Amino acid sequence: MKQVKAGDVVKVHYTGKLVNGEQFDSSVGREPLEFTVGAGQMIKGFDAALPGMIIGDKKTINIAPEDAYGPRSEEAIIDFPKANVPADMKLEPGMPLTLSNQAGQPVPVVVVEVKDDVIVLDANHFLAGQELVFDIELVEIA
Structure with missing residues (x-):
């Protein structure tokens, strides 16, 4: 065999x-x-x-x-400027999103927290x- x-x-x-x-x-x-x-x-x-x-x-x-x-990486927790998100977009913790990296490739992220001026995102693989x-x-x- x-x-x-x-x-x-x-x-x-x-x-x-x-x-x-x-x-x-x-x-x-x-x-x-x-x-x-x-x-x-x-x-x-x-x-x-x-x-x-x-x-x-x-x-x-x-x-x-x-x-x-x-391992999970704290460096993959990102503060994303809220100004870069469409105003009509409702974001909630746990919500999946897709961003683009500098090379234009998709990067899946999850909303961790929505603050006044930033959205905390987690880019760790699930x-x-x-x-x-x-x-x-x-x-x-x-």
């Missing part, structure tokens, strides 16, 4: 959960996820779980924040600082 190694293109089904069991993503009921093992297309901990697996293998892995989306649990099933090695 062929085992997965770095550089292989694989297809997997997965379910991603927080340690409390709350599911945040799954390929079940959709096409399996295809990626190249070791090419940096996936979070480090997910990528590292595949080598040695054979088609049909299933495993559950726990991934520490540093091998997933990293899974930053979280330990993640993935159920993985290897479907194909291309």
Whole structure:
């Protein structure tokens, strides 16, 4: 049986959960996820779980924040000038927004607090600082 190694293109089904069991993503009921093992297309901990697996293998892995989306960063908490927001836009804590960075790429943020002259935004990835649990099933090695 062929085992997965770095550089292989694989297809997997997965379910991603927080340690409390709350599911945040799954390929079940959709096409399996295809990626190249070791090419940096996936979070480090997910990528590292595949080598040695054979088609049909299933495993559950726990991934520490540093091998997933990293720790939460206070530097990603931004004071955004309220003057830069349309006056008719109603902002509330917890509301998701998308800003553009200097390169024009979209940056998802969440409103933390609305003050008189600034809006406090959180640009951390929503899974930053979280330990993640993935159920993985290897479907194909291309």
